[in-house]
Amino acid sequence: MTWTPDQPIISIKDVHKSFGDLEVLKGVSLDVMKGEVICIIGPSGSGKSTLIRCINGLNDVQGGSITVEGIEVHDPDLDKLALRKKVGMVFQQYNLFPHKTALENVMMAPLLVLKRDKAQVEEEARALIKKVRLEGKENSYPGELSGGQQQRTAIARSLAMNPDVMLFDEVTAALDPETVKEVLVTIKDLAAEGMTCILVTHEMGFAKEIADHIYFTDRGVIVEHGPPSTFFERASDPRTREFLSQIL
Amino acid sequence: MEWIADLARNLAEIAPRWNFIWLYDPVTGGKILSGIWMTIKLAIACLIFSMIIGVIGAWLQGSPSRILRAFVNGYIQFFRNTPPFVQLLFFYFALGQLTPVVTAPDGWTVQPIITNVGWAIISLSFFAGAFNVEIFRAGIEAVPESTREASEALGFTRTQTFRYIVMPLAIRVSLPALNNNLVNLVKTTTQAFGIAVPELLYQSVTIWNDYPSAQYPTMLLLFVVYILLVGVLVMGMNKWERQMKIPGYGA
């Protein structure tokens, strides 16, 4: 199936996922158009991480379908490399390579996975580090960077693969309140450039500001969704209301 | 240097059990030197091969194939739980029988394609390699799953993840244990004596069989040489450890 930009770039239909006896996703469906920013919110353990990990094939699914730019992620013969060239992912714990400098972290995947020319990769990597406002930290090791700086390096590392979609899993949850903002600004810049983003977040203010669409998950299902204006003002489901009242 | 030889000669006369013969007799002196050289070659070869075996074994242990994993486990169990000296004898006498022969350098006689030195290297490398697999595996397990996932999410293959991410981090964790095992390996090379590999212990024994008066001094020499060899190894390992240190990472 070839994908055209008028179709959803990501299409998730009735996805089921269990870990042993525990059913974590119980039929989740959502569509994301190119350039859209969507936020997934919901209580701990509701399956948010599992859902976005299914999108880039870190978790497999047991039922339903996921397509990303026409790539069928649920297919057992999935070409994982093709998928991962399209989808970048940023984790809560940054997960940088601790034995590589910030610059090397950013350069590694284009060199090893895309087998691109080194001089060109380095030029782009330096530009990306500049873009996430980390000039001067090129030769620092992750252990020498603050949490926020590490997370921005991780974002640059994902961007170096030139993905079409970025997944962010609670990327500010491990940060000090002061450094949260610098990471959010970086993500906002990306969104403004038209990057398709899926964010799992607890930052409601940020979600409200940045998201085109908000999904609320609870116990493996999407309970409610809508654009931020209606979602925050007129959430109708009692579970959503309770969650929002606790967090806002 | 002549005064040392004289001193040794005089000492042998007044104290007949303390004949440092290799200090003044060029034949035994030559044996000691060639013994030391053989020991060094043996140790270096075994160090290199046992590390290669360790890395490959640890890699195979992470393989999706059950059969491969079981095979590596069997290998470890066998070499870890049986005496290395018996392994050496078995390799040399039993397996040595099965290997083909080639014409020796003299052009007349035949010799096995794998010499006793070859078997010593093979057997000792597999022995120390079994421990190295375990050591590297422990290091690999210390690498967080999330780090591996990050490289997977970037599109690295399993082999690339192992080579560029997991192994460099695992080695750093493994170095202290590796250090111990390699020190043991250097000392265990003396077992090659059992299959007549002309390493330092073998040469020493031939010397004190010919000159019983030289036995104690030669034993002393053995201690001194091994202390020096192990000292060099430990210094090298410590240097390596310092070079591998990552700013801001680990203790």
Ligand SMILES: Nc1ncnc2c1ncn2[C@@H]1O[C@H](COP(=O)(O)OP(=O)(O)OP(=O)(O)O)[C@@H](O)[C@H]1O
């Ligand atoms: N690899 C796994 N094996 C077994 N159970 C898992 C695994 N990963 C997640 N789970 C379980 O699946 C459920 C959903 O987990 P998930 O991480 O998707 O939740 P979440 O919504 O991201 O929560 P949080 O807000 O705490 O990150 C939890 O009950 C969790 O314990």
Ligand SMILES: [Mg+2]
């Ligand atoms: Mg989560």
